[in-house]
Amino acid sequence: MPLTHRPVDEKDIQIICGFPQSEDELFFLFPKAEFPLSSSQLRDAIAQRSDSSVVELGGEVIAFANFYRWESGGRCSIGNVIVSPAARGRGVGRYLIEQMIALAFSKHQAAEIIVSCFNQNIAGLLFYQKLGFQPYAIEERQGRKGNRIALIHLRLSRNAT
Template identity: 55%
Template sequence: MKLHNRPVASADIPALCCFPHGPDELFYMFPKATYPLTPAQLNDAIAQRSGSTVVEADGVLVGFANFYKAEHGGICALGNVVVAPAARGKGVARYLVQSMIALARDQFAAREVWVSCFNHNTAGLLLYPQLGFVPFAIEERRAPDGSRVALVQMKQSWNE
């Protein structure tokens, strides 16, 4: 599977809205959204964020992410990270996160990239440390059903 990334296009939005399967997956991707994800919700998030990027495999959309915070020369905080269900477990998330780190460094001259991951998101909790992210805080949040969840904050820093 040959992967490449590019900026999101308006024509991508309907397909991206199908990536989160169920309220839990949407909560991991976009905690403020309500299930099912609609083009209006996703367009609103994209309009308020920076660096919205998609990953394609052989012309098919397989991943999406952006920065909810992008300080030139400072911190870029990764958000809305999601991989198409059929593409999971095939290296798409790794490629997507590495692409976003490169974007943070190249476009924003970032010194750190932050990512947040809910405690039930096992795939994310296992992936991010493999890519050099280190936990630095845990915050209590509420899941859509009102239950307590832990949001693990991680960062990757570099000195140049």
Template identity: 50%
Template structure:
């Protein structure tokens, strides 16, 4: 049976499911560098309150993915943030679908001409995903991880 993907705005009722998506301190760092392991409802609720267009992807009716915009400039760009996929839903196209949903929202709600995404050098899944979806490397900046080690944050962008 084919999997059924849909999406809707994220709600407070989703938080209990969503905080279980990151499976390690590294995974949490990749999707929410400012958060402290383990991800809590309070941390994610705070992110949702200061960000825009928090969205949930449902796979066969279950919350399977989440993302939002951490920057948005009307008529210019949106920056994708907090992208995370439930462990049980990985490999089912959730991230591809979710990025597409967020691109559509960037165009429709903000008339954005560009979508920006950032990905840490150790995040293989992200580094493989974004170029496949048409994103091109646009920058590289140094950051510090949760252990205060130097890491590279690769910046990608895509014309919408």
């Protein structure tokens, strides 16, 4: 069964809220949110962002992402990336990010695409690197418990694809 993608819909909100399985997963997805993710928190994020999109398999929503920064001809920053626990490790994340990359280049004429990933999110860092994203900056942040953590910024240039 092929994967498809479309803009997020109100009926998807509650499903997406069930994707983060722990405080850590929610922190990687949406650092300012409180666990468990509520519909109102997700609606607020969607309202402030662009191109919130879902991936479906057989009519079931299995992944979500959007842009938290979008500049025509500049850069687009992908955020709120999450795949349903049941769909992980099956190429869904790759499909989702490839669709967001295509959208950034076609709709927004982006010169580069940015993703940011916390140092504890090893799977995410290795995933983005496999897709061609290269680290270019590290920013000190504070974890949920006040500990020092690193937010690693990675980019993919239009001419690198």
